[in-house]
Each structure stands twice: as structure tokens, then as C-alpha cells.
Amino acid sequence: MSVVVEAQNISKRFFLGERNQRTFFEDIAHRSRHGLKLLVRSKPSGEEKRNAREFWALKDISFKISQGETLAIIGENGAGKSTLLKVLSRITQPTTGSVKVYGRLASLLEVGTGFHPEFSGRDNVFLNGAMLGLSVKEVRGRFDQIIEFSGLEKFIDVPVKNYSSGMYVRLAFSVAAHLNPEIVILDEVLAVGDALFQKKCFDRMEEIINEGHAAILVSHGMSNIRRMSQTCMWLKQGCVEMFGPTHQVASEYERQTAHAVVAQYETQHAAPEPLAHLAGWSIESPVSKNAHVLTAKPGSVTLLFEIDLIVPVPIGKIAVSLADIQGLVLFTRETTFSQSEAGRIMLSLELPSLPLKPGEYIISCTLTDSGHRSAFLRAAPELTILPEKNAAGAVYGGILNLPARMAVKSSDR
């Protein structure tokens, strides 16, 4: 497979702070103080370098994409994803490094840019197409497809200023979706409009990828990333945190973001005076491997928690919740209790079965007393569920792992 995008050591530096905020006259004064040589070339002086707050949006990013390959880029907001895409698509220049692109690259960073409100949908399709690098002939060849995809046949000769915002983005996406470039940059926010059209957008994106184009996919939706890409790059504060097969990178990313979410929750709910501590937790079950690990087999499960009350709780409530690694709460149960003395209490939760698919789960207890003081107690380590050994070929989808038997027979009729 031939390489279509080759990026080497890309870095991008921004200056925060005063460098771009001086007025013209302040600049003149500054420069005359620093001698005339600065007028010739506006390289920041040493002092200025120290003053300006440098900010590296990207640091030393290298990667290759081959034909037919899809690279996913994930990371939190501000991790440098869009800066990277802008460098790749020639919107902005890197501070160091180089990018070689073989073939036409279309970056659908945002759709509908360059639409002119006074012009009809038809004129805008041609104009937008030309901006994105299509010839008039190419647009003409695809025009019917584009319009059909947008579903705006009736309104195509109406000025786009009279379009609803939904119609506007539908038309814009339709143009973008029919560019047929060798390399395409897809941003998930591109899936626009109502649910039906969104589905269409996603299908089209998958189609583009399956047509054998190289693609760069930016998304926050891990399921799409898993389905549509083979390699994944995780950016964190401008650096590559992890780079490798999508399933590995995505799992690790999910694990860490879930931890961050829980940590945030913990600090939010940290009581000024602590109410209780979780001393430990364990599982009692015929299907458990050890205190914190289960096998995905049917069987009763009892969760035991040892909680140290720091103060007496005469009237209190205690809740146990079970969440998946993305923070989605799957189950909660609550009970009341009364403890007139501080000290250790035992909490048990009996479940006839815990039908969860293999993975890691976060268990937490929340204690509330009558004065609305509360304690959020997170069980550590997490509950791990391992796949069942003998269930060869079992595919776990969705959230639950309900006990089931499947068979295929020929019909009697």
C-alpha cells in the first residue's frame, strides 16, 4: 500500500500574551528601544521570548497513512486535534516539521463555509465545490447525486438565506460528501440535521471509507471510532499519548477519561467534614476468580462493603451504584439504616446474577445522613469481568450479557 500522507515531527507554537496585543505605536517604541535590526526582521528577541507565553499546540507529531487506511484522532478538547487537521490541510503553517500529501485532500472541517446567502442553492453548490477543489465539470457530473442526497430538490433555486439552518447544513454536507478525494478528513460534528439525515451522513462517511479512500477521522464517539478506523492516535496537550491499533488505544482512552470523570465527581461531592470511609470491598460468588474479578457466567453474586463511619448516623441512606467505564450508570439500589455509634458497618448487596459483558465497572456507595451531609465512596479497585473461557466465538455487544441460548434450525414448514 502506498503512503498518502506522511507527517514528520510537526510542532505548532502559539504565542499567548503580549506579543500580539501591542498596538502599532507600542511596537514602534519597543523596536526603537531594541535597535533598528529588529525592524529588518521581526524575530522575537530573547527577552521577548521569555515574556511571551509560549504555547505548544502540537509537539513532534509523526505518522503515516496508507491508501485505504483510516486513522482516528481522539483526545479531549484543546488537545491539538483541530490544529493538526489545519496543518494537514494547509490552513496554517507548522512551526517545525513537514507534511507530504499525495493526492487530493479534502478536509471537511466545517461545512457550508463560503456559502453566499444571496445565491441559490444551485449556485452555492458550484461555488462551494470549486472552493473545495472540484472543477465545474465535476460538479455538474455529480450535481444530481448531491441534490438527491440533500433532499432539497424543490428548494434548489431558492436563495440559501431563505433556507432553514437544517436545510443549509444538509446542502453543505451533501457537497462535502461528494468530493471523492484521495484523502478525506472527516469530523464527526459533520453528521448534521435530524436523526434520519444524521444516519445518512454516517452511512455516507462509512461508504467513503469503504470506497478505499484514506481517511482521518475525528470523533468523540468511541463506537464510531472502533467501527470505522484501524489505527488511532490519542493526543494529549499536543503530544501523542498513545498510538496504535484502535481497540487498544480506545480502551485505554475510555478507561482514563472514566477515571477523570469519577475523580471530578469525587471532588464535587467531597464533604467538608468526612462522614465515612470505605475500608474495603469484595465479592462472594461461585463465579468469582478473586475478590474483585468475576467471570461472565450466570451465578449469584454478593457484593460486600466495609464502611467506617466517622460520626454516628442515626438516620441515614446508603446507595450502591454500578456504572460502566464511560460513566453510564447501569444500576442503583438504595436502603435506609440507623447507626447510633461511629465505627465499622458491613453492607451487603445480593444479586441473583450480574449479567454484564466482560470489561471494567465502577462501583460506588453514596451515604447520606438526615442533615443532607453525604459521602461518595468509590470502590477500588474496579470490578473486572472476564470473558467466559469455554464460550468460544461469543460476541458481547450492547451493555448486558443476559443468559441466553441460541440455535439455528431449518423451518418445519
Add this chain to the structure above:
Amino acid sequence: MSDRKPTYVVEADKMLSSHPKELWAYRELYMLLVKRDFIASYKQTVLGPLWFFVQPFLASLVYIVIFSQIARLPTSDLPPLVFYMSGIIVWSYFSNCMTQVSYTFVSNGGVFRKIYFPRIIAPLSQVSMNFLNFLAQLLVLFAVILVYVWSGRKIVISPNIVFIPLILIEMAMLALGLGCLIAAATVKYRDLTIVVGYTLQLWMYGSYVIYPRSAVPKNVQAVELFNPMASMIETYRACLFGSEHAEIQPAIVAACMTVVILISGLWAFRKAEGTFTDSI
């Protein structure tokens, strides 16, 4: 690795665009942008395309009242309407070109931030659109002259009129160069565009638009050497009417200045286009 040539390379120290070949590849976008700007300028107006014709008329009337009737400035041997109109259309061609080019990064910022195409296409299409505007207005001027000739006034159209496109191109080059310099500077100082408007107005009064060179004392005429527009407008009138004489020395100086300004403008523009998204 294969020895294929990359479609494009982005490098830290190289300017982002624009290979002449690539400019050619985007010619259709250029045409569409010219068309868009031309049509967009009169969409949703009462008079529509008529504005191209009404505007110079109104401006000429104002100048006739102020400069011809009140200030009693001479208009060489041309009727005031013809004199002012010929000046106004060519000056507004130049000043619109320059203003619009200097706004390139400000007005196209949204698109430039999302889509790549050779940036210079935007100012080029603006200039071309104004060129078309000017041609339309020139036709109106001829119509006015025709009316005067009918009513018995003698106005001579010089055969040198064939050189007018050359002067227009020179003006466009000057406007593009200056506009690009300012556009590059607006990346850092946004309010420069405001200064442009006032400067252009002052500049007009020093450029033989509302009075002929013959109305200027001989010793002041030397200032013309530093004002390429003065020389160009005089040459333009000389080509149109043969009423004034074009002087060769200021014309050569003007041409040299234009070339220098254009080259430095394009250089500054290319330098700015790689990093403007970082600061605007």
C-alpha cells in the same frame, strides 16, 4: 518508498502557497468568485445593476456643484460633467480595488480558516470584478459624451484610447500591491483598514481627479513624481481626450514604483497567509 511526487508539501520554513500551476488549477474558482462578487453587489437593492451607472452620476453632480460652481476650479476644456465623471470612475476603480484587497483577511477570515485554496485568488477576483465595473461605467461615460456631441459640443476622443487597458492594469497592480501590504499588516493591526479609507480620500484630492494638471502651479507639479496615481490619471485622460499632455518622466517613475510595490505586496501577502489564522 515510491518516488512519486507529493501533491503538496507543508513545511515549517517554506511559504504555504502557491505554485503558479496551482493557481491555474483554481481558475474556475476565480471565475466563480468574480461572478459572485459582481452579482452580489447589486442583489437585493432597489436599482439593481443600475447602481453602477447612477453612482458616478450622483458623485459627478456633487463635484460639479462644489468644485465647479462654488470653488470655480477649471476642468480644462471639457464640460464639467465629462471631466468629473471620467475622473470619478477611474478613481473609484482604483480605490475600490485597494480597499477590497486590504480587507482580504478580514472579510475572508471565516473561509480561509476552514478551506484551503490559493489565497491570492480572493484579491485577484476582487480586482477583476472592479475592472468589469469600470468597463460598464466607461460605457456610461461614452453615452454622456455622445449626448454632448449631439448637442453640438466638440469633444475629441483620442486614438490613444487603445492604451487605456494598460493604464488600468498598472493601476490594478498598484492597488493590489498596496492592498496586499495593508492586508498583511492587518493580521497584526486590525484598525489599519480604517486608515485606508481616509488616506484614499486625501489621496484623491492630490491626484488630478477633480482638477487638471494645468490648474496646478508649475513648481508644485514636481510633487507628481512621488504620486504614481497623479501621473496615471493624467495619462488616462490624455489617452481618452488628448486634452492634456502625458509626461513621460513621471509615467516611468510611476511604473517603477508600481512594480516595486506590487512585488513587496505579494511577498508580504504570502508571508502573512501561512500564519494569519494564528493571530486574527
